[in-house]
Amino acid sequence: MTVFAHPWWFLLLVVVAALAVGYWWINRRRQRYTMRFTNLALLERVAPKGPGWWRHVPMALLLVALVLMTIALAGPQGIAQVPRNRATVMLTIDVSLSMRATDVEPSRLQVAQTAASAFADQLPAGINLGLSSFAATPSTLVTPTTDRQAIKNAIGSLQLAESTGTGDAIRASLAAIRAFGSQIRGPEGPPPARIILLSDGKQTTPTTDPADDRGAFPASAEARAAGVPISAISFGTEYGEIEIDGRPVSVAVADDQMREIAQLSGGDFRRASTELDLRETYANLAEQVGYEERTVDLSGRWFLAATILVLLGVVTAIVTGQRLP
Numbered sequence: 001m002t003v004f005a006h007p008w009w010f011l012l013l014v015v016v017a018a019l020a021v022g023y024w025w026i027n028r029r030r031q032r033y034t035m036r037f038t039n040l041a042l043l044e045r046v047a048p049k050g051p052g053w054w055r056h057v058p059m060a061l062l063l064v065a066l067v068l069m070t071i072a073l074a075g076p077q078g079i080a081q082v083p084r085n086r087a088t089v090m091l092t093i094d095v096s097l098s099m100r101a102t103d104v105e106p107s108r109l110q111v112a113q114t115a116a117s118a119f120a121d122q123l124p125a126g127i128n129l130g131l132s133s134f135a136a137t138p139s140t141l142v143t144p145t146t147d148r149q150a151i152k153n154a155i156g157s158l159q160l161a162e163s164t165g166t167g168d169a170i171r172a173s174l175a176a177i178r179a180f181g182s183q184i185r186g187p188e189g190p191p192p193a194r195i196i197l198l199s200d201g202k203q204t205t206p207t208t209d210p211a212d213d214r215g216a217f218p219a220s221a222e223a224r225a226a227g228v229p230i231s232a233i234s235f236g237t238e239y240g241e242i243e244i245d246g247r248p249v250s251v252a253v254a255d256d257q258m259r260e261i262a263q264l265s266g267g268d269f270r271r272a273s274t275e276l277d278l279r280e281t282y283a284n285l286a287e288q289v290g291y292e293e294r295t296v297d298l299s300g301r302w303f304l305a306a307t308i309l310v311l312l313g314v315v316t317a318i319v320t321g322q323r324l325p
Contacts, residue, residue: 005075012070061313065306072302085126086191090173094199096164098251101240115278122286134169135161144180166203170219200236202254220264229267234258
């Protein structure tokens with residue numbers, strides 16, 4: 001949708017309309033004068049053939065150019081997506097043993113690694129992206145940076161471990177965001193930040209209750225207080241299994257906890273049960289966190305179009321031998 005910052009400039013269109021009417025009236029007057037005082041039969045035999053309707057083209061182009069210039073002066077503005085060049089994103093990936101499940105082939109972890117690498121490439125170059133992983137304890141693998149290759153190298157090196165400490169992982173990501181924000185803090189404060197949390201299971205450490213002090217829910221509330229929403233991605237299916245000590249163990253995805261984490265943090269919840277789902281989720285997140293909608297000035301393109309029409313009008317006048325009004 002286009003809006004205009006200075007719509008009163010459209011009053012100039014009255015002047016443009018007056019010029020068009022004046023041009024038409026002058027040409028009518030010339031025709032009447034010629035028909036009244038000229039021997040038309042003699043004139044038709046001796047006078048060279050005129051340019052016909054081509055003689056009106058230069059004036060038509062100039063009038064259209066004036067209309068376009070008026071639109072430009074009115075300050076047309078539109079909504080455009082602009083890269084967030086200062087934003088910070090912490091990508092936090094669950095590497096607990098349940099990520100070994102093959103309900104998403106070839107395994108949850110391998111698909112998560114592939115999709116995360118693609119996500120790193122999709123983000124605008126100005127976004128500061130960090131990476132952490134977590135099982136029983138969290139590990140900050142790469143602090144926020146614009147070096148995408150460092151992120152992808154770390155993603156490729158992820159290793160599985162026991163337990164799922166979701167609450168500690170959220171706090172570790174918050175700490176990394178705060179530390180980075182203090183380094184690049186500008187007059188407007190720290191850059192906007194977000195945590196993207198990918199997990200397939202319930203918290204198992206330090207307690208099975210995510211509402212306990214060190215649990216995921218209080219950590220999510222801390223993230224909200226810090227102004228860092230969490231985009232929680234629940235990855236896997238209800239049919240996931242892994243083998244422990246020779247016995248199959250169900251590792252069904254835990255949507256409820258991830259949904260609650262997103263809600264408590266002021267973020268959003270997403271469900272992905274296939275590789276395609278996860279890729280689409282990351283693609284949507286790349287657009288959401290990587291760009292913002294801003295009102296931008298569109299007058300430049302209207303001025304450019306008007307300038308081109310003026311030049312065409314001059315060229316047409318020269319080619320047809322017409323005088324510009």
